[in-house]
Amino acid sequence: MVTYVIRRFVIGILVLVLVSLIVFFSLRLLPGDPALIYVASQVGGTGVTQEKLDEIRVEFGLDKPVPVQYLNWVKGVISGDLGKSVKNNKPVTALLGERFQPTLVIGLVSLVLSTVLGIFFGLVAAIRRGSWIDTLVTLLSYVGIVVPAFMLAFVLLYLFGLKLNWLPMVGWTPPWEDFGMSVKQSIMPVIVLATVPLAITARQMRSSVLEVNNMDFIRTAWSKGLRERVIVFRHISKNSLIPVITLMGIGVGLIFGGAVIEETIFSIPGMGRLMVSSIFDRDYVVIQSMTMIIAAIIVFANIVVDISYGWLDPRIRYG
């Protein structure tokens, strides 16, 4: 078990090194000169001398060869210094500190909600197979998978924002500043973000429960006269959860990917929007640091998922 965990972490770090290489070198291919963009955002862009540009390149380390830039960046990341944003001259760590919080709050709420509700709906649908609940859950999970996230956002905005005027259309307030407002502003983003993982979880849970339901030990449980509640909660759900847990690793990725679109629509100052704006601003340092952090979270989440298998199902042994 310990060797397995260590091996998973070593592979995880290897994967992150590969991710950093992909990100770093693909970004060097981006058209546009970051030094010029910096000048444009700071001075106004006109009448800049070559000396000034060179100075800026030295300041941000852009004058060195690309492999050296890579090594410097890695050195910085390890020591906790992520560099400085070319666009607004702030340290990336400070920028991320501001932007991480809305994404984290909305993302966590969406992930927990989609997992809990997905497991619940999938279980109910499978146990009452063929009933109207089953039809409804199956239908809704299809809707969740085929409807584009922005369409869902448009529908919600149109209904609850424009027509009924129940919820604020855009914006973000931290929950500790004004809890009521924060909840109101987060309802639509959470729905948009949680729908896809919810649909996938419910579908997986449903088919997983249907499979467990056919097992001999479930028939034994019925034949020895156990109550339905005991069979469903103790025997069926426990054994159906393993494939669903795998989805939580995928869910983390879906949440970060979804945040890009969700935060753009609802004007939430989170990592997703920062990502999009940095790509348009050619802000290398920000993009590469943010991608690395997202990748690290996803890789770590998948390691946790893999390790939790053994805890959930003692039959699984790690070689």
Place this chain on the structure above:
Amino acid sequence: MDEVFVIGEPETLVAPAVSDWRRFLKILFQRKLVVVGTFVLVCLVLVAIFAPLIAPYDPVKIDMGHTLQSSSGTHLLGTDNLGRDVFSRLVYGSRTALIVGLGTVAFSAVIGIILGILAGFLGGWINAVIMRIMDALMGFPMMVLALLLAAVMGAGMKNIIIALGIATLPGYTRLMCAATLSVRENEYILAQRAIGAKSLRTMVRHVLPNAIQPMIVLITTMLGNIVLAEAGLSFLGIGVNPSTTAAWGSMAVGGFRFLGEHPLLSFAPCIAIAVVVFAFNMLGDGLRDALDPRLRGKL
């Protein structure tokens, strides 16, 4: 499943080789939704091919004299803020969706199948290298990776296809690798080795045809996902150029500002996307059942 035990059904007792194909079609179209999905996709292809005949207007022609009109006899679904006919844009948008979808899937499925077979059949360090690269690609959320690549390469249909293709590559590679690993254990592969066949020949002639089945299902479902992802990229402003090409994603975004008074501008392309994605998913489900009934409810 009860029919299996019915005695005296001539169709099930006399089973000529030809009926394989008929059986496949019978299971495929057993469910009404699969029929609906297939019908939608056939319509989509026809609309895309005959777009110039169906669309009443030029989809990219700006007409500032007739902006933001509601649906009427002359403009079936109205016009957008630049006076372009929404219905014509929807019709031409089907071309973009199909080209991006098919192009991306062709790109990533071919590369994924090759990498997957190599990794699964040869194993060792080749497997390790290919799979670690796929792990690295999966370390990004698909949308973030596609966004990054599309930004690096610039907008345009070809670059979108490559970006989405690379972002979806790990799925194909991993599935193909897993399928290859299970096919490799068969005795006919051992027999190939015994008679001294080259690895390449064994891979192409024996592993590929036997491991390709699950890929067909994945490809069909992926086509839907690509249509969704392309719309997402267009939404973020990194899609095909909206002034020269009509695409559903950019239409939806363009109409966003007018959601209050002209909801159709955004909702019409969104509905088109949802219907097409639904159709691909349905066909994928049907194909899965028809190719391998044991997989029902999985994948």
